[in-house]
Amino acid sequence: MVNLGILIAMGAALAFAAVGALVLWGGSYTLNEEVATSYVSQPPALADRIITWLCLILPALIVALFCLLTAARIFQLAL
Numbered sequence: 001m002v003n004l005g006i007l008i009a010m011g012a013a014l015a016f017a018a019v020g021a022l023v024l025w026g027g028s029y030t031l032n033e034e035v036a037t038s039y040v041s042q043p044p045a046l047a048d049r050i051i052t053w054l055c056l057i058l059p060a061l062i063v064a065l066f067c068l069l070t071a072a073r074i075f076q077l078a079l
Helices: 002-038 046-078
Strands: none
Touching: 002 046
């Protein structure tokens, strides 16, 4: 039973790590592809660009950080 619990915990840790990595990848893709194309018609003001980046980067970093920290903690508990 202990080995089964360890396998389940390792699977959960990998799932959290995958979600964290996907959030980081999705955030970078959005910044590089989606946000850049919306600014083609006219250049934005500096404040608009800063607010857009903060509204995209901060939530993505927070979610990714918590996912990766949770994955590390579950991995520690499994060992």
